[in-house]
Amino acid sequence: MARAAERLVKALTWGCATLSLFGLGLITLFLFREAIPFFRHISPFSFLGGTAWYPTQEPPSFGILPMLAGSGLVTAGALALAVPFGVAVALFVGEVLPRGLRDPFKVAVEILAGIPSVVYGFFGLVVLGPWLQGRLGLPTGQTALTASLLLGVMALPTVASVAEDAVSAVPDSLREASLALGATHWQTMWRVVVPAARSGMFAGVFLGMGRAIGETMTVLMVSGNSPVWPPSLLSPVRTLTATIALEMAEAPVGGLHYRALFAVGAILFLFTLLLNVVGDLVAQHVGGKR
Amino acid sequence: MVRTAAALGVVLVLGLAGLAGEELTLKGSTTVLPIAQLAAEVFAELHPELAVSVQGGGSGTGIAALIDGTCDIADVSRPMKPSEWKRAVDRGVYPFHWLVALDGIAIVVHPSNPIRQLTLDQIRDIYTGEIINWKELGGPDLRIVPVSRDTASGTYEVFNEIVLRKEEPSAQGILYQSSNAAVAETVARTPGAIGYVGLGFLNPAIKALAVGEGGTYLLPSEEDVIAGTYPIARPLFMITDGFPQGVVREFILFVLSDEGQKLVKEAGYVPVRRVN
Numbered sequence: 001m002a003r004a005a006e007r008l009v010k011a012l013t014w015g016c017a018t019l020s021l022f023g024l025g026l027i028t029l030f031l032f033r034e035a036i037p038f039f040r041h042i043s044p045f046s047f048l049g050g051t052a053w054y055p056t057q058e059p060p061s062f063g064i065l066p067m068l069a070g071s072g073l074v075t076a077g078a079l080a081l082a083v084p085f086g087v088a089v090a091l092f093v094g095e096v097l098p099r100g101l102r103d104p105f106k107v108a109v110e111i112l113a114g115i116p117s118v119v120y121g122f123f124g125l126v127v128l129g130p131w132l133q134g135r136l137g138l139p140t141g142q143t144a145l146t147a148s149l150l151l152g153v154m155a156l157p158t159v160a161s162v163a164e165d166a167v168s169a170v171p172d173s174l175r176e177a178s179l180a181l182g183a184t185h186w187q188t189m190w191r192v193v194v195p196a197a198r199s200g201m202f203a204g205v206f207l208g209m210g211r212a213i214g215e216t217m218t219v220l221m222v223s224g225n226s227p228v229w230p231p232s233l234l235s236p237v238r239t240l241t242a243t244i245a246l247e248m249a250e251a252p253v254g255g256l257h258y259r260a261l262f263a264v265g266a267i268l269f270l271f272t273l274l275l276n277v278v279g280d281l282v283a284q285h286v287g288g289k290r
Numbered sequence: 291m292v293r294t295a296a297a298l299g300v301v302l303v304l305g306l307a308g309l310a311g312e313e314l315t316l317k318g319s320t321t322v323l324p325i326a327q328l329a330a331e332v333f334a335e336l337h338p339e340l341a342v343s344v345q346g347g348g349s350g351t352g353i354a355a356l357i358d359g360t361c362d363i364a365d366v367s368r369p370m371k372p373s374e375w376k377r378a379v380d381r382g383v384y385p386f387h388w389l390v391a392l393d394g395i396a397i398v399v400h401p402s403n404p405i406r407q408l409t410l411d412q413i414r415d416i417y418t419g420e421i422i423n424w425k426e427l428g429g430p431d432l433r434i435v436p437v438s439r440d441t442a443s444g445t446y447e448v449f450n451e452i453v454l455r456k457e458e459p460s461a462q463g464i465l466y467q468s469s470n471a472a473v474a475e476t477v478a479r480t481p482g483a484i485g486y487v488g489l490g491f492l493n494p495a496i497k498a499l500a501v502g503e504g505g506t507y508l509l510p511s512e513e514d515v516i517a518g519t520y521p522i523a524r525p526l527f528m529i530t531d532g533f534p535q536g537v538v539r540e541f542i543l544f545v546l547s548d549e550g551q552k553l554v555k556e557a558g559y560v561p562v563r564r565v566n
Contacts, residue, residue, distance in 0.1 A: 055441060056441045056447065056450070057456070133480070139435045139463075140480050141479070141480075224466070225467070225468075226463050228462055236465055238466070246442065247442035249348030249350065252350045252373055253354040254373070254377060257442065
């Protein structure tokens, strides 16, 4: 009886795992099947290195360098905000707050992750953007900076939550040993807990990065979507995700523009894959050294 | 915002679905969406047994759905492209364009901008980066922020053809917005902005400019769009597979009737003929 139940559960979990792999496989297959024909018409070199994106002009130009740079810039800006604050929040919750307050505080931070991205976007469009425009004397508030600030806040819970898990997972024996040797609370935190939790913190950073690169709605609403080269923090930029969201609805199915958008999707896919692999390697490497 | 919400592809199902089993599905351009929704609402009242579903998604999406047989009527703000015709005919679908409304595209600026009129050439120079400051046009010393619909939209295509004469909008830092409402919103919040929206999206927070071609300047108005004198105007179509039968034909005839054309006006567009 017990063994039958065990077998059933085993089969179920096995089935679920296989199904998600199968789904991923299908997504990859379709993505590349739609994207690859594009490169029969346009060389990957002019696709990745071109600075002009006029997909509906005659003749069209398909250069995604401005979007690659835009995605990179916005993501870097978001991480510059989310990583220090996320790690600080994790340490505060895990090391400073009394135990009774930790869970409520952590839940509060995680609620940030539950706010729909369109709400962030709307806030950026009507409040943050115009405020930055007035403060910095810009021609428009729809800039890479606006998008970075919002994405930073959106990625913060991811970074903080994963980093805090890593901090709590550090065994108390390490802290006690450190304190017993005469180290202060601060020294213990900085020299013992942070190094011990490093791999988990890196995992949080990479997850936050994935969140920032993949976010679409918010950047679409606040970044101005201008494929400019070279990009700057105070000018409008366009990201890879926003390009797909903006243009997919109107691109004739099966046409070159449609395939170009799938190619952009494939590039994003490869990026995220690379990010995950590198994240895993870094986390393992850093963790292994400890 | 209502339009934005609608444009996000919310599926609106009217009537009692599944009772009689008869369905009518419209899909396509977000520009035509307000007309389709209003018409579907009134039409469903006249035909309570019918389930009418109206979806946005864009002209391209609507045409693809018509070809795949997942909608009965494709709403489009541009005629079909040769590649789409070919795809349709290859699949045995024979598209039939019905002119259901006209739309004028208004050139708009921030209400604080003293400029009242521009020629088509001046507007083109702004979007191609030849003119970058309002003082070059007799306005204040203020950097121009051009705002555009995304380059895949039907509204952009019309603007590109009539105003830009198919040139690339190569000005630095053009803001691309995903809907007419977002263009209006951005222009209303940016003192240096210039943008373009369908007539139905004009509101007191933005100022329409008189547009000049060959010496005469015209503010966008219904009369001038119907008369063909306002230079930036376009037709809006509903496309069916072949000459329609049954409820699809009834629906098209309803949209083209005086009552339907009044709804076109109510949605903020220009009827194909004068109706009172």
